[in-house]
Amino acid sequence: MKNLSWIDKVVYFFNIIFGLLLLIGYVFRYFSPLDFPKIASISLVFPVLLFINALFVVYWLLKLKKQILLSLIILIAGFDVITNMIVLGNRPKKGIENLQLMSYNVRHFNIFNWLEKDNISQKIEEFILSESPDIIAFQDFYKNPDFNLGNDYSYKYVKHKKNQQHTGLAIYSKFPIVKTASLDFQSTSNNSIYVDIVKDEDTIRLYNVHFESLKLKSDFNSFKDQKKLVSRIGVAFKKQIEQFQILQKSLVNNPYPAVIAGDLNNTSYSYLYDQLKNQGFKDAFVERGNGYGKTFYFDFIPLRIDFILTDEKYIQVVDFKNYDIKLSDHYPISAQIAF
Numbered sequence: 001m002k003n004l005s006w007i008d009k010v011v012y013f014f015n016i017i018f019g020l021l022l023l024i025g026y027v028f029r030y031f032s033p034l035d036f037p038k039i040a041s042i043s044l045v046f047p048v049l050l051f052i053n054a055l056f057v058v059y060w061l062l063k064l065k066k067q068i069l070l071s072l073i074i075l076i077a078g079f080d081v082i083t084n085m086i087v088l089g090n091r092p093k094k095g096i097e098n099l100q101l102m103s104y105n106v107r108h109f110n111i112f113n114w115l116e117k118d119n120i121s122q123k124i125e126e127f128i129l130s131e132s133p134d135i136i137a138f139q140d141f142y143k144n145p146d147f148n149l150g151n152d153y154s155y156k157y158v159k160h161k162k163n164q165q166h167t168g169l170a171i172y173s174k175f176p177i178v179k180t181a182s183l184d185f186q187s188t189s190n191n192s193i194y195v196d197i198v199k200d201e202d203t204i205r206l207y208n209v210h211f212e213s214l215k216l217k218s219d220f221n222s223f224k225d226q227k228k229l230v231s232r233i234g235v236a237f238k239k240q241i242e243q244f245q246i247l248q249k250s251l252v253n254n255p256y257p258a259v260i261a262g263d264l265n266n267t268s269y270s271y272l273y274d275q276l277k278n279q280g281f282k283d284a285f286v287e288r289g290n291g292y293g294k295t296f297y298f299d300f301i302p303l304r305i306d307f308i309l310t311d312e313k314y315i316q317v318v319d320f321k322n323y324d325i326k327l328s329d330h331y332p333i334s335a336q337i338a339f
Helices: 006-030 037-063 068-077 079-085 120-131 220-225 229-252 271-277 284-288
Strands: 099-105 135-139 155-161 164-173 177-182 191-199 202-210 258-263 281-283 306-311 316-322 333-338
Touching: 006 037, 006 068, 006 271, 037 068, 037 079, 037 229, 068 079, 099 120, 099 202, 099 258, 099 306, 135 202, 135 258, 155 177, 155 191, 164 191, 164 202, 191 229, 202 229, 229 271, 271 281, 271 306, 281 284, 284 306, 284 316, 284 333, 306 333
Parallel strands: 099 135, 202 258
Antiparallel strands: 099 333, 135 164, 155 164, 177 191, 191 202, 258 306, 281 306, 316 333
């Protein structure tokens, strides 16, 4: 510190603060939000903290100062977090018969006019039919009479909460659905449903999940107008864990290879994500995706909160795709899987 100019000392002071914040984020991935709900909310700004610490590394590198070690060591310590966020070099497997599964939070087909676009339901319909996935899991699904996928999807399960026809879940399939069920999360409009789907002589179970919403607006500046933001997110994270525990009980009794698809309203560097993977699942994006995999429109922070998680023993991920189509505040994702 003695050889630093006063400017460098100020920079290093802030370096220590942002380095500690990132370390706190690492550590609290391993603690349930039931115990530390407010601190868990730091995960939403993880990309910003990583970027700031990377800038400090560049700064000290240009200065040729040993202070570079602080952020460099902290970034290396979070290598597993970074590799879940940014994936490079994946290629699809070839020569494997597979089916395509899509997940899409359609935000009620824009019935409340969040987007200044017309005929959103028709455009989503056209997008789905052009991609023609074998199975689709919809979140924030609204029973829109103008939305019709035709005869290609002969099997479907749509579930809404009582008196909440604007917020529901749906699964459309080209293959027979032989069983349906709802997990019926309490005191919330969010939920999880599942279907058992038969392809040839094999059966898989697809869980469509929509964990407790954070009620985030897509404009970062709007945070200035939202009081007690951290407390609200903390409460939502606690509810997510309670909802996960309901899902976990169903997973224990599941006799088939399973896929979990949907809107987690949480990130790949969260306690919730780790707990889901610990049930015997792998992240289809990490397996076969590329890039950052942004799924939620949130100004300059690229958030991946929509996932397809597959049974790590019995299901192969052949390919994964993120779509850059803005017909909701979420972007659709799809995975080609084989079992």
